Amino acid sequence: MYAERLYVAEKSETVSRPGISRGILDISRYKYLLDLLVQKEVRVRYRGSWLGMAWTYVKPLTQFIVFYVAMGIFLGLGRGGGIENYPVYLFAGIIVTNFFNEAFMSTTMSIVGNAGLIKKIYLPRELFPLASLRVSFVHFLPQWLVLMVGSILLGWKADLAGLVVAFLAFVSLSIFAFGMGLFFGSINVFYRDAQNATELVSMIAMWLAPSFYTWHQVASQLPHWGLQIYMANPIAIAVEAFHRGFWWGSTDGSFTFASGWGLSISLSFVISLLMLAIGEFTFRKLEGGFAQEM
Template identity: 50%
Template sequence: MSKPDSVDLSAFTVPGTGRGVFDVFGYRYLLRLLVRKGILTRYHGSALGWAWSYVKPAAQFLIYYLVMGVFLGLNRGIEAFPVYLFSGIVVVNLFNEAFGNATRSIVNNRALVKKIYLPRELFPIADVFIAFVHFLPQLTILIAVCLFSGWAPSLVQLAGALLAIVIILLIATGLGLLFGSINVTFRDSQNLVELILMFATYTSPVLYSFQMVENKLPPWLFDLYMMNPVTAAVELFHSAFWFPTTSGSAARPEHLWLISALAIVIAIVALVVGQLVFRRLEGRFAQDL
């Protein structure tokens, strides 16, 4: 009896042996569909629709400004405090939404995960893209306010703002992959992430200046504080949007670019660790869901 001809399987990929986040680039069409779906369904059935992207940050700014600026008097200690406050809020909001949504992305898409094979990294990355789209209206408001305040940034400061966005997207993606994969098995990971997001808001110089922290902490602990990628991103946004609207006497952190370079390294390490943990656990996703 003759042996059957061997079948060429070189064009097929065994599930679970892909290239991780790099496979997302091969599924760009599906990524666009997921992002489009997330954007269209976010305010589905809402009377205000996309207006909520403006109303929510405006309400958040108003509350913080009244409490921290008026009641606690920080508007007298920080020049152009409204611009300072809002330029920090938009950065933290981007991190909170991207990281929080990415953590829940696998669980929220359990139907697709259990039925078909596709790079699971698509889901957290799509949620990070969706958060970035929702960040754009807030950035538009910030730019409009800065222009009204006489904003004239340099190219270096604008490059710093772009770097800040990259830092936030990288760290949010890495942490989203890490906690998103753990959350499939241990749902209380979402509660831990909520605590992290709460700390991210209050441990970054958004409601206060970095000098207040510097005056209270020993030098080595202050250096660790400044190495937080979210803190570095906030200060880059302050440098790009707030500082050009001041008289020029406002203080900025020393070695901000070195701090930002360290933040990029930390964000990349978080992305690599998140990807490794994600790949280690994704084989159990369908079973645990």
């Protein structure tokens, strides 16, 4: 059904033929097709599921409980002398890293997962990973609302600077995840080892971002240059930005962040755009063989 609707939509829009596509620059011309792909992915993902979209809440809440017990109670990070309002601090980090991991893994699998459509019709292949990225955002939104409610209940006071920092860091993280997905997704068509590598990257992303601990603890164990490399990670920057936007306002304000936000956000965008360029270059180089290989 979706293949037929996509075919009709393809004929009704101005479509670039293979060989003259401008890649991600063409995406804005295919908004209707993109919406169809997002609808398809959401329906396929929850087909036969009793809980459906409720799984969007189950996973992060389960992670929160496990990590809060392990880190907050057993290791004492949530008690006196630990991290103030630790539940909000922890949950903010969890939803950011979960967004990256889902976006990265789903965009990586998007080409192989849509092999049937890719063989039947032509449309910019970047639409598939972009649709997966949008679905990841759909899943992120209710988790963010839970974070907002929790922050407000614990005395959070919003400030414009913190919200702007969090928004910009999230945009940068989305670009970074999309670039990573383009790179690994195109390679995954030819070498399925790439999808196994995504699991390792996701595990590293979860533990190397300051979601459960603070950057001060990292600084005490690393030389200065090591800390600079650690904090140049767009995932770590996004986690800290969400701490600034949705946690710091619920504390006494004594917590200090690693560096100025102007520098951190700028660095995050530079790295994310570089990753997007690398991912798109690799994708464009390999996409000619997608249909034949699958």
